[in-house]
Amino acid sequence: MGHHSNWPEWVYIGVVVALMVWVGAEAWNAERLVEHIPADAEVIKVTGQQWFWTFEHEDGTKEIGELHVKSGKAYKFEIMSKDVNHSFNIHDYVVLLDAVPGRVNTVWFAPMEVGEHDIQCREYCGLIHYNMRAKLIIEEDESS
Amino acid sequence: MVLELQKPRPIWQIMFSTHHTDVGLLYLITSLAFLFLGGALALAIRAELFFPGSQIIADSMTFNRMFTVHGTTLIFLFLLPFASAVGNYFVPIMVRYKDMAYPKLNAIAFWMIPPAGALIWLGFADFTWYATPPYSIISAPGPAADMWIFGLKILGISSVLGAINFIVTILKCKHPDMSIGQVPLLAWSFLTSSLIVLVAIPTFAAALLMLLTDRLGVSGFFNPAMGGDPIAYAHLFWFTFHPEVYVLVIPAIGMMYEIIPRFSRKPIFSHSSGIFAFVLLSMVSFSSWAHHMYATGMSFTEKTVFMIGTLAAVPASAMHVFNFIATMWNGRIKFATPMMWAVGGIALFFSAGAGGVVNAAMPLDFQTHDSYWVVGHFHLFVMGTIAFGSIGFLYYMFPYVTGRMYNERMGQVHFVLSFIGTVLVFFTQHVLGLYGMSRRVYDYPPIPEWIAMNQIATVGAMIIGVSMIIFLINIIYSSGKGKIADTDDPFSLGGKYYWPYEAKNPSH
Ligand code: HEM
Ligand SMILES: [Cu+2]
Ligand SMILES: [Cu+2]
Numbered sequence: 001m002g003h004h005s006n007w008p009e010w011v012y013i014g015v016v017v018a019l020m021v022w023v024g025a026e027a028w029n030a031e032r033l034v035e036h037i038p039a040d041a042e043v044i045k046v047t048g049q050q051w052f053w054t055f056e057h058e059d060g061t062k063e064i065g066e067l068h069v070k071s072g073k074a075y076k077f078e079i080m081s082k083d084v085n086h087s088f089n090i091h092d093y094v095v096l097l098d099a100v101p102g103r104v105n106t107v108w109f110a111p112m113e114v115g116e117h118d119i120q121c122r123e124y125c126g127l128i129h130y131n132m133r134a135k136l137i138i139e140e141d142e143s144s
Numbered sequence: 145m146v147l148e149l150q151k152p153r154p155i156w157q158i159m160f161s162t163h164h165t166d167v168g169l170l171y172l173i174t175s176l177a178f179l180f181l182g183g184a185l186a187l188a189i190r191a192e193l194f195f196p197g198s199q200i201i202a203d204s205m206t207f208n209r210m211f212t213v214h215g216t217t218l219i220f221l222f223l224l225p226f227a228s229a230v231g232n233y234f235v236p237i238m239v240r241y242k243d244m245a246y247p248k249l250n251a252i253a254f255w256m257i258p259p260a261g262a263l264i265w266l267g268f269a270d271f272t273w274y275a276t277p278p279y280s281i282i283s284a285p286g287p288a289a290d291m292w293i294f295g296l297k298i299l300g301i302s303s304v305l306g307a308i309n310f311i312v313t314i315l316k317c318k319h320p321d322m323s324i325g326q327v328p329l330l331a332w333s334f335l336t337s338s339l340i341v342l343v344a345i346p347t348f349a350a351a352l353l354m355l356l357t358d359r360l361g362v363s364g365f366f367n368p369a370m371g372g373d374p375i376a377y378a379h380l381f382w383f384t385f386h387p388e389v390y391v392l393v394i395p396a397i398g399m400m401y402e403i404i405p406r407f408s409r410k411p412i413f414s415h416s417s418g419i420f421a422f423v424l425l426s427m428v429s430f431s432s433w434a435h436h437m438y439a440t441g442m443s444f445t446e447k448t449v450f451m452i453g454t455l456a457a458v459p460a461s462a463m464h465v466f467n468f469i470a471t472m473w474n475g476r477i478k479f480a481t482p483m484m485w486a487v488g489g490i491a492l493f494f495s496a497g498a499g500g501v502v503n504a505a506m507p508l509d510f511q512t513h514d515s516y517w518v519v520g521h522f523h524l525f526v527m528g529t530i531a532f533g534s535i536g537f538l539y540y541m542f543p544y545v546t547g548r549m550y551n552e553r554m555g556q557v558h559f560v561l562s563f564i565g566t567v568l569v570f571f572t573q574h575v576l577g578l579y580g581m582s583r584r585v586y587d588y589p590p591i592p593e594w595i596a597m598n599q600i601a602t603v604g605a606m607i608i609g610v611s612m613i614i615f616l617i618n619i620i621y622s623s624g625k626g627k628i629a630d631t632d633d634p635f636s637l638g639g640k641y642y643w644p645y646e647a648k649n650p651s652h
Binding site for chain 2: 006008009012013016017020023024026027028030031032034035050083084085087089091092094095096097098100101102103105106118120121122123124125126127128129130131133
């Protein structure tokens with residue numbers, strides 16, 4: 001234990017703490033904004049089961065392995081599971097939430113451009129987890 | 145000095161010994177055996193992922209079993225027993241006591257590891273290293289799953305017994321002339337990590353039992369079909385295993401505290417700030433477990449609390465990095481093999497921590513969670529920091545254990561190749577995660593960027609594989625035929641820098 005001055009260590013700790021406070025504050029603010037679900041968002045029920053995804057729209061139409069949505073509209077996913085844990089993931093839109101049996105988890109998104117994106121399972125769920133995939137198809141909204 | 149391997153002794157004399165250096169040797173050999181076994185699985189996994197489609201592993205179930213056993217092996221059967229090996233050799237010497245406080249208990253704790261390892265390897269379960277229900281209850285095939293549960297149960301008990309022994313040895317058996325503040329930082333690292341074990345492990349031990357009875361169908365703690373809650377398991381699991389990552393990393397930092405000052409030929413910059421940071425880490429390690437669970441559907445408030453708890457651990461980790469750099473500053477550094485591993489480990493510790501902060505920031509975690517990013521993140525810790533510190537320390541203690549020197553050139557080649565390989569594999573995996581590749585997948589769609597990055601990662605892994613073969617040859621050859629070490633100063637640092645402890649061993 002030498003008798004050295006310790007001020008560089010204090011300055012350094014101060015900088016690290018300040019950085020963490022900044023990261024935390026930014027993250028808090030961003031997450032708060034992201035989680036605010038628009039009131040007019042249309043509900044899509046998402047069900048994961050070994051090893052495929054089922055989607056049910058508000059009007060009752062069901063799709064398996066494909067999800068058709070309209071660009072420019074907001075959607076709220078209600079995510080469920082029929083067997084084990086899965087995780088519903090549209091990576092291109094940073095949509096990620098676990099499908100847990102016995103619970104309904106909600107997350108929303110608003111696709112902006114027409115196109116196709118991958119939907120995958122991001123939580124290990126057994127034999128075909130690696131191929132528990134679906135397609136998101138974003139179409140032009142003719143009604144607007 | 146204790147030169148175990150220099151006196152020819154029948155193997156059973158070591159096996160039935162309760163002396164701390166013999167038990168240390170048993171831990172050491174066992175942990176290295178599992179390093180190579182678990183590492184072989186990693187190479188097979190990487191080879192499978194070199195191209196999309198099925199390559200060398202017949203089916204996805206086999207693949208799933210392989211990554212499960214890979215992770216379980218390297219955490220519980222390599223890193224933890226390796227740390228126990230180092231603790232067994234050095235803690236009694238550092239506190240100037242003749243042995244561990246409870247030598248028989250010490251031997252028992254070790255002998256629980258081989259049967260547990262056998263259960264895990266013979267069962268070959270598939271439900272990942274966290275055995276999440278309800279998959280682990282309703283879907284995972286037995287008897288593999290049950291054998292894994294029993295294996296982990298035994299390992300947990302062994303860990304707790306080991307922790308009690310370290311705590312008592314340090315607090316109660318240290319030489320009366322020595323104040324607790326004078327205890328070397330390596331021993332402090334065992335004190336703090338053992339305290340974490342005592343608080344953390346029982347929670348998982350309970351969860352494992354509940355998992356087992358759930359599997360037997362007599363309870364439904366985590367089974368939603370019987371009114372249970374799988375998220376409850378996740379909380380119990382991570383309440384144990386977030387702190388457990390510090391149980392792994394703290395001894396490795398302790399080992400670096402031994403290596404860095406010796407090879408910088410300077411005293412440690414601040415002994416007291418090292419102690420302070422260990423104690424602080426051991427406490428804040430309990431404030432962040434649910435950062436693994438942002439995507440399970442936690443409320444905004446819950447997520448915020450655990451984010452703050454996670455970020456709170458960063459300054460304490462950063463203090464260690466500062467201490468290392470300040471110690472090396474203006475030192476007459478000798479870059480022998482142990483020093484290279486320690487410095488490389490610190491550099492990767494820093495990079496890994498930066499990635500951890502990204503995971504902790506809630507909105508960013510929804511990009512990274514359960515993608516290859518997370519695989520990259522924690523491997524920079526477990527491989528880049530903890531295994532690097534441990535391997536460096538193995539070279540450092542090699543002359544002490546065997547009485548001989550390893551081949552310095554081979555040790556350096558081992559380091560350089562491992563470092564390059566580690567950067568290639570795990571930095572690439574971070575990027576691969578950002579491109580959206582899920583972890584724990586046997587196959588992936590042929591997206592050109594994904595293929596390229598998987599191939600870089602596989603090449604990196606093979607480079608590490610080659611370096612480990614060099615390592616194996618080096619230690620086997622050198623322990624029998626290496627140059628006789630000058631045990632007063634094996635690294636020619638100038639004698640007073642090597643063994644600062646009164647190391648007398650009464651029973652040898
Ligand atoms: C000290 C050594 C550390 C080790 C050994 C370690 C180890 C791990 C492991 C094993 C996982 C993945 C668990 C799994 O899903 O299989 C993980 C994830 C994570 N780590 Fe670390 N970690 C360390 C430090 C840190 C630090 C300093 C931070 C943040 C400042 C951090 C933040 C995270 C977060 C937020 C996750 C969850 C990522 C996710 O699943 O989305 N870790 N870590
Ligand atoms: Cu899955
Ligand atoms: Cu954690």
